[in-house]
Amino acid sequence: MRMRPTLNWVPDGDLPPGTSDWGPVADVLGRGNALVLSGAGISTESGIPDYRGEGGSLSRHTPMTYQEFVSDPQARRRYWARSHLGWRVFGRARPNAGHRAVAAFQRQGLVPGVITQNVDGLHQAAGSENVVELHGSLDRVVCLSCGAVEARGDLAVRLTEANEGFAPVAAGINPDGDADLTDDQVGDFRPVPCTVCGGVLKPDVVFFGEAVPPQRVEQCREAVRAADSLLVLGSSLTVMSGLRFVRQAAEAGKPVLIVNRDPTRGDRLALARVSLPLGEVLTGVADRLGVPVPH
Structure with a gap:
C-alpha cells in the first residue's frame, strides 16, 4: 500500500553500474x-517479499488503490480477506x-x-x-467515518470470530501484507465495522493513489x-x-x-x-x- x-519504469542503459x-x-x-x-x-x-526485485510481487499482484477501496464494497471484502490471512504470516516476521x-x-x-x-x-x-x-503501519486500523483507531491484533480477533473456518492456502504474501487469493477463496468473507460508529475500517497505511x-x-x-x-x-x-x-x-x-x-x-x-x-x-x-x- x-x-x-x-x-512500467525500467532502468535505461545509461545508469551507472x-x-x-x-x-x-x-x-x-x-x-x-x-x-x-x-x-x-x-x-x-x-x-x-519486495515489489520489484527478482520475483517481486508486482509481477503477479497489483496493489489495491485507495479509490477502489473506498468506493467498492466487494473490493473491500477481497482486501480484508487477503489482508486478514496475510497478517497471520506478516505479523510473525522478525x-x-x-x-x-x-x-x-x-x-x-x-x-x-x-x-x-x-x-x-x-x-x-x-x-x-x-x-x-x-x-503508515499495518499494526493499526482507522475508521474512515469517525477516525477511531484500533490495534490490528484486536481487529484480527474480531475478523476471526466473524469468519469461522476461514483458512485458505495463499499463493504468496506481498510487501503490503496482502495474501494472494482467488475470488473463490475469498468467498463470502465478512469484514467487520468500526466498534465506535459502525463505519468502514481501513489499515492505517498509505494506499496506492x-x-x-x-x-x-x-x-x-x-x-x-x-x-x-x-x-x-x-x-x-x-x-x-x-x-x-x-x-x-x-x-x-x-x-x-x-x-x-x-x-x-x-x-x-x-x-x-x-x-x-x-x-x-x-x-x-x-x-x-x-x-x-x-x-
Missing part, C-alpha cells in the same frame, strides 16, 4: 549523522541482520533516525528509534536537512514519495549512498549503488566500524 508507482565495494558506505556511516531511508528490500531477509545493524548504528550515535517506506514495523522491533513510517500526509512529508524533509548524508537501503526509489528525499539531499550537496541489488531511479544522484545483500553489507560495515550487532 504505497502511492501508485510508475509500474552497481558495485560490490561497500567501503564508501562505511566511510559515510563512520562520519555519523547519516539518515537512513529504507524500502521493502531491507525486509526480504525477514521473509517479506527483524533481520539489516534491521539490527541499523538499530546498532543508532545506538552508537551514527544514525540520527530512519525514514521507512515499509509498513511492517521491523525497524522498531529491532530497537530503532526516531522512525518515521512514511506510508493516496497522498502521504503533508506534515509527515515535512517531518522527513526536516530530517534530511538536519542530516549530513543519506543512506538508502533496499528501495528502488520508483515512487516519488521516497525519491524526493534523495533529490533533496543531492541538491543540498549531501552524499547519497544506495544499497540495493537492482538499479534504482536514484542511481544518478548517488555516489555509488552497492549491489549486494543488505544484511551482508551492513554487518560488514558494523564489523569494520567496531559496532556490535546483536544476533
Whole structure:
C-alpha cells in the first residue's frame, strides 16, 4: 500500500553500474549523522517479499488503490480477506541482520533516525528509534467515518470470530501484507465495522493513489536537512514519495549512498549503488566500524 508507482519504469542503459565495494558506505556511516531511508528490500531477509526485485510481487499482484477501496464494497471484502490471512504470516516476521545493524548504528550515535517506506514495523522491533513510517503501519486500523483507531491484533480477533473456518492456502504474501487469493477463496468473507460508529475500517497505511500526509512529508524533509548524508537501503526509489528525499539531499550537496541489488531511479544522484545483500553489507560495515550487532 504505497502511492501508485510508475509500474512500467525500467532502468535505461545509461545508469551507472552497481558495485560490490561497500567501503564508501562505511566511510559515510563512520562520519555519523547519516539518515537512513529504507524500502521493502531491507525486509526480504525477514521473509517479506519486495515489489520489484527478482520475483517481486508486482509481477503477479497489483496493489489495491485507495479509490477502489473506498468506493467498492466487494473490493473491500477481497482486501480484508487477503489482508486478514496475510497478517497471520506478516505479523510473525522478525527483524533481520539489516534491521539490527541499523538499530546498532543508532545506538552508537551514527544514525540520527530512519525514514521507512515499509509498513511492517521491523525497524522498531529491532530497537530503532526516531522512525518515521512514511506510508503508515499495518499494526493499526482507522475508521474512515469517525477516525477511531484500533490495534490490528484486536481487529484480527474480531475478523476471526466473524469468519469461522476461514483458512485458505495463499499463493504468496506481498510487501503490503496482502495474501494472494482467488475470488473463490475469498468467498463470502465478512469484514467487520468500526466498534465506535459502525463505519468502514481501513489499515492505517498509505494506499496506492493516496497522498502521504503533508506534515509527515515535512517531518522527513526536516530530517534530511538536519542530516549530513543519506543512506538508502533496499528501495528502488520508483515512487516519488521516497525519491524526493534523495533529490533533496543531492541538491543540498549531501552524499547519497544506495544499497540495493537492482538499479534504482536514484542511481544518478548517488555516489555509488552497492549491489549486494543488505544484511551482508551492513554487518560488514558494523564489523569494520567496531559496532556490535546483536544476533
